[in-house]
Amino acid sequence: xxxxxxxxxxxxxxxxxxxxxxxxxxxxxxxxxxxxxxxxxxxxxxxxxxxxxxxxxxxxxxxxxxxxxxxxxxxxxxxxxxxxxxxxxxxxxxxxxxxxxxxxxxxxxxxxxxxxxxxxxxxxxxxxxxxxxxxxxxxxxxxxxxxxxxxxxxxxxxxxxxxxxxxxxxxxxxxxxxxxxxxxxxxxxxxxxxxxxxxxxxxxxxxxxxxxxxxxxxxxxxxxxxxxxxxxxxxxxxxxxxxxxxxxxxxxxxxxxxxxxxxxxxxxxxxxxxxxxxxxxxxxxxxxxxxxxxxxxxxxxxxxxxxxxxxxxxxxxxxxxxxxxxxxxxxxxxxxxxxxxxxxxxxxxxxxxxxxxxxxxxxxxxxxxxxxxxxxxxxxxxxxxxxxxxxxxxxxxxxxxxxxxxxxxxxxxxxxxxxxxxxxxxxxxxxxxxxxxxxxxxxxxxxxxxxxxxxxxxxxxxxxxxxxxxxxxxxxxxxxxxxxx
Amino acid sequence: xxxxxxxxxxxxxxxxxxxxxxxxxxxxxxxxxxxxxxxxxxxxxxxxxxxxxxxxxxxxxxxxxxxxxxxxxxxxxxxxxxxxxxxxxxxxxxxxxxxxxxxxxxxxxxxxxxxxxxxxxxxxxxxxxxxxxxxxxxxxxxxxxxxxxxxxxxxxxxxxxxxxxxxxxxxxxxxxxxxxxxxxxxxxxxxxxxxxxxxxxxxxxxxxxxxxxxxxxxxxxxxxxxxxxxxxxxxxxxxxxxxxxxxxxxxxxxxxxxxxxxxxxxxxxxxxxxxxxxxxxxxxxxxxxxxxxxxxxxxxxxxxxxxxxxxxxxxxxxxxxxxxxxxxxxxxxxxxxxxxxxxxxxxxxxxxxxxxxxxxxxxxxxxxxxxxxxxxxxxxxxxxxxxxxxxxxxxxxxxxxxxxxxxxxxxxxxxxxxxxxxxxxxxxxxxxxxxxxxxxxxxxxxxxxxxxxxxxxxxxxxxxxxxxxxxxxxxxxxxxxxxxx
Numbered sequence: 001x002x003x004x005x006x007x008x009x010x011x012x013x014x015x016x017x018x019x020x021x022x023x024x025x026x027x028x029x030x031x032x033x034x035x036x037x038x039x040x041x042x043x044x045x046x047x048x049x050x051x052x053x054x055x056x057x058x059x060x061x062x063x064x065x066x067x068x069x070x071x072x073x074x075x076x077x078x079x080x081x082x083x084x085x086x087x088x089x090x091x092x093x094x095x096x097x098x099x100x101x102x103x104x105x106x107x108x109x110x111x112x113x114x115x116x117x118x119x120x121x122x123x124x125x126x127x128x129x130x131x132x133x134x135x136x137x138x139x140x141x142x143x144x145x146x147x148x149x150x151x152x153x154x155x156x157x158x159x160x161x162x163x164x165x166x167x168x169x170x171x172x173x174x175x176x177x178x179x180x181x182x183x184x185x186x187x188x189x190x191x192x193x194x195x196x197x198x199x200x201x202x203x204x205x206x207x208x209x210x211x212x213x214x215x216x217x218x219x220x221x222x223x224x225x226x227x228x229x230x231x232x233x234x235x236x237x238x239x240x241x242x243x244x245x246x247x248x249x250x251x252x253x254x255x256x257x258x259x260x261x262x263x264x265x266x267x268x269x270x271x272x273x274x275x276x277x278x279x280x281x282x283x284x285x286x287x288x289x290x291x292x293x294x295x296x297x298x299x300x301x302x303x304x305x306x307x308x309x310x311x312x313x314x315x316x317x318x319x320x321x322x323x324x325x326x327x328x329x330x331x332x333x334x335x336x337x338x339x340x341x342x343x344x345x346x347x348x349x350x351x352x353x354x355x356x357x358x359x360x361x362x363x364x365x366x367x368x369x370x371x372x373x374x375x376x377x378x379x380x381x382x383x384x385x386x387x388x389x390x391x392x393x394x395x396x397x398x399x400x401x402x403x404x405x406x407x408x409x410x411x412x413x414x415x416x417x418x419x420x421x422x423x424x425x426x427x428x429x430x431x432x433x434x435x436x437x438x439x440x441x442x443x444x445x446x447x448x449x450x451x452x453x454x455x456x457x458x459x460x461x462x463x464x465x466x467x468x469x470x471x472x473x474x475x476x477x478x479x480x481x482x483x484x485x
Numbered sequence: 486x487x488x489x490x491x492x493x494x495x496x497x498x499x500x501x502x503x504x505x506x507x508x509x510x511x512x513x514x515x516x517x518x519x520x521x522x523x524x525x526x527x528x529x530x531x532x533x534x535x536x537x538x539x540x541x542x543x544x545x546x547x548x549x550x551x552x553x554x555x556x557x558x559x560x561x562x563x564x565x566x567x568x569x570x571x572x573x574x575x576x577x578x579x580x581x582x583x584x585x586x587x588x589x590x591x592x593x594x595x596x597x598x599x600x601x602x603x604x605x606x607x608x609x610x611x612x613x614x615x616x617x618x619x620x621x622x623x624x625x626x627x628x629x630x631x632x633x634x635x636x637x638x639x640x641x642x643x644x645x646x647x648x649x650x651x652x653x654x655x656x657x658x659x660x661x662x663x664x665x666x667x668x669x670x671x672x673x674x675x676x677x678x679x680x681x682x683x684x685x686x687x688x689x690x691x692x693x694x695x696x697x698x699x700x701x702x703x704x705x706x707x708x709x710x711x712x713x714x715x716x717x718x719x720x721x722x723x724x725x726x727x728x729x730x731x732x733x734x735x736x737x738x739x740x741x742x743x744x745x746x747x748x749x750x751x752x753x754x755x756x757x758x759x760x761x762x763x764x765x766x767x768x769x770x771x772x773x774x775x776x777x778x779x780x781x782x783x784x785x786x787x788x789x790x791x792x793x794x795x796x797x798x799x800x801x802x803x804x805x806x807x808x809x810x811x812x813x814x815x816x817x818x819x820x821x822x823x824x825x826x827x828x829x830x831x832x833x834x835x836x837x838x839x840x841x842x843x844x845x846x847x848x849x850x851x852x853x854x855x856x857x858x859x860x861x862x863x864x865x866x867x868x869x870x871x872x873x874x875x876x877x878x879x880x881x882x883x884x885x886x887x888x889x890x891x892x893x894x895x896x897x898x899x900x901x902x903x904x905x906x907x908x909x910x911x912x913x914x915x916x917x918x919x920x921x922x923x924x925x926x927x928x929x930x931x932x933x934x935x936x937x938x939x940x941x942x943x944x945x946x947x948x949x950x951x952x953x954x955x956x957x958x959x960x961x962x963x964x965x966x967x968x969x970x
Binding site: 061085263346441 | 546794922
């Protein structure tokens with residue numbers, strides 16, 4: 001196996017980078033970044049939204065065009081680095097797992113959406129960004145939707161968060177209690193929960209169509225309170241705010257209902273933008289803007305419940321596929337004075353990179369005893385290098401290797417444009433030039449793009465070899481998980 | 486017939502507007518705009534590009550994402566009002582005709598692309614923006630692609646331009662001389678031409694695959710020279726610069742070839758952006774920025790010659806259809822201190838409105854003896870009103886009424902997504918909510934959108950009544966055309 005995977009850029013003339021397979025710490029001696037001092041450790045505010053397609057925000061070509069202006073996020077984009085090729089896993093659970101562990105979900109038994117009420121989601125053996133930051137003395141809080149396990153021992157407080165509030169599973173569950181025939185004796189009544197580390201989590205309300213409207217307001221309020229408390233205590237914090245907007249059923253807070261006159265979806269987008277504004281206002285009020293890394297991203301592409309309203313902008317497809325509309329999500333990162341502002345880049349970054357990169361920014365070590373897929377994007381984010389440290393990645397949809405990306409090229413091994421389309425087996429793989437053909441309409445595998453299959457297959461071969469070297473954790477593995485046992 | 490068409494907004498509480506059918510001058514006593522003084526008459530630089538889809542410019546979600554950064558146009562957008570719902574006719578000839586006459590092309594015998602070497606295109610009876618401005622003392626120049634007639638008596642100098650340079654027909658003709666079997670005895674050798682008012686136009690070069698690469702550079706150079714001459718003479722000018730970029734065959738100037746390393750299309754987009762920059766730099770150098778209205782637009786949606794590279798961004802479809810990808814074009818308008826800068830609006834504007842609006846800005850009268858479809862958008866452009874003066878329009882593709890738009894709703898009477906798809910007859914019309922469903926995937930005509938057929942049909946009925954009242958000029962009508970004869 002190559003010690004440098006095809007999807008990690010060469011480092012010719014550059015400082016050394018953590019690569020996928022050589023398992024070298026990003027903080028190894030060859031990395032020249034200054035170690036942050038305890039005083040200067042940046043806070044991290046990571047806002048993740050749900051099923052928000054690439055095309056919704058004003059800065060991504062949406063906003064007024066979708067009947068839902070997003071002025072706070074548009075202003076944030078002008079203060080930030082904005083990526084047009086930020087890639088995610090194709091579903092909620094895999095995406096949140098990849099984001100928090102720096103590992104593609106196929107490795108960690110989280111390649112499919114959590115099934116409720118059983119051991120499902122992240123095993124405790126996995127090391128999350130919250131655990132890494134907590135070990136560095138960070139206060140860690142979770143406010144919103146978890147979706148990485150919904151039974152005791154699988155909650156955020158078992159994965160490095162000091163406290164949490166929100167829903168353990170997903171927003172669809174808010175419909176249970178009003179659906180015909182629902183019987184709480186055969187399926188649990190969904191709950192909004194809260195918890196503190198070292199204590200069992202507890203239910204604070206039934207999660208239904210009324211409380212579904214309120215949850216993001218409360219999550220934002222609690223996240224602001226968490227930042228205030230830690231600002232007063234002078235303690236660096238990691239505020240993870242996975243808002244439930246704009247997942248189906250998209251029911252806005254009563255104070256936003258009807259605001260746009262363009263329907264619930266637009267109202268919810270506007271509400272989401274306002275919550276982002278509240279979080280940013282809190283940072284300003286607390287005089288923490290300069291020393292806080294703010295990230296805004298979506299977990300995956302838009303829904304495909306017509307007439308549901310997600311838009312992937314210029315890309316085809318929906319979540320649960322390997323289309324660009326599934327893989328590309330909005331991504332905005334602000335760190336005043338450090339990360340270039342008003343910049344846009346089409347370099348490939350994957351959400352797994354945030355684990356490695358943020359750990360690097362705060363001087364934390366990442367695990368040495370397992371495959372970490374995230375690469376260190378510090379130089380790219382800081383603008384000292386205009387190329388990403390990544391050239392590609394494999395794309396799994398559920399347990400299926402559905403495709404791969406490398407530079408501007410993409411291969412599909414199966415074909416599915418929208419979630420509810422059948423998955424078609426392909427006799428011949430399809431290859432697209434994504435610069436030329438954002439919609440993935442014109443297969444070039446047998447014509448001008450034939451050569452691109454070489455680096456694409458190399459990437460896939462190396463990734464699959466890494467799975468053989470370190471076998472994936474099966475979906476549904478109960479705790480405790482012990483590797484090799 | 487109603488005296489107020491459904492596609493013109495009501496004026497409740499607003500100043501009076503010129504409407505389609507009441508045929509009142511936009512400068513009637515009810516319009517409160519101050520008349521520009523002769524000294525203050527703004528220059529107009531109208532840059533029209535060819536087949537540039539909605540999704541190409543950085544400010545429209547393209548740029549780096551398409552491998553073709555457009556920094557000059559992106560900066561211009563921040564200084565301008567940018568529209569996300571600027572609508573055009575679906576083909577080159579109809580679009581240029583509508584733009585210059587303020588009349589939908591179905592009226593003026595220009596609903597189809599000009600056939601070469603015969604009376605085709607605009608009859609001299611039509612009154613163009615150049616004629617209107619010329620009558621006001623403006624110097625008028627045309628530099629680029631005309632496509633409104635390619636025989637003597639149908640050139641720009643017969644439609645109000647003092648001088649012209651460029652190609653009378655379209656860019657495809659540059660391929661003639663290198664195509665197998667071409668015989669100059671049976672089809673004319675295409676030419677680049679120039680002309681001055683009152684003189685026959687003359688050929689300056691063969692238009693072939695070599696000169697096709699050079700023409701936009703020369704058109705820009707001549708347009709700059711025209712602006713310089715008139716700046717020195719203190720004469721207001723109308724510089725119409727219909728660049729040939731990015732129409733097939735998209736062959737960049739040799740100094741741009743290979744510049745992006747992303748192919749000819751991206752190189753040509755970058756070249757186009759640079760030419761826009763040259764024109765803007767000239768305005769700055771001549772100290773004419775403040776008193777010049779700069780408009781950048783595209784004539785129609787992207788091409789559909791796969792693997793050709795046009796992108797309509799979030800919209801479906803290509804030119805030659807009634808899909809949004811055909812109708813919506815980029816549109817940027819700058820007038821420092823007058824038109825709001827950094828603003829974006831999703832209000833419906835149609836290219837025919839420019840005729841009426843620009844005439845209004847310079848204090849010119851528009852014809853009273855014919856149907857003028859353009860409505861006065863001065864208040865909207867100037868920001869004194871946040872709604873467009875237009876609510877919709879009918880959409881003809883060739884001679885076929887293919888659809889109509891009203892507010893956020895769209896009806897299709899036939900179905901064709903891409904130019905080379907067959908035109909399907911529809912048993913039931915299809916209606917889309919364009920805010921909810923930019924891709925036009927989910928017909929709501931029989932469900933939640935049924936009511937929208939009322940205003941859509943009202944609009945169409947009124948337009949068709951206006952065609953019965955003033956019958957269209959047949960395509961291919963020879964000069965002299967006399968109405969009613």
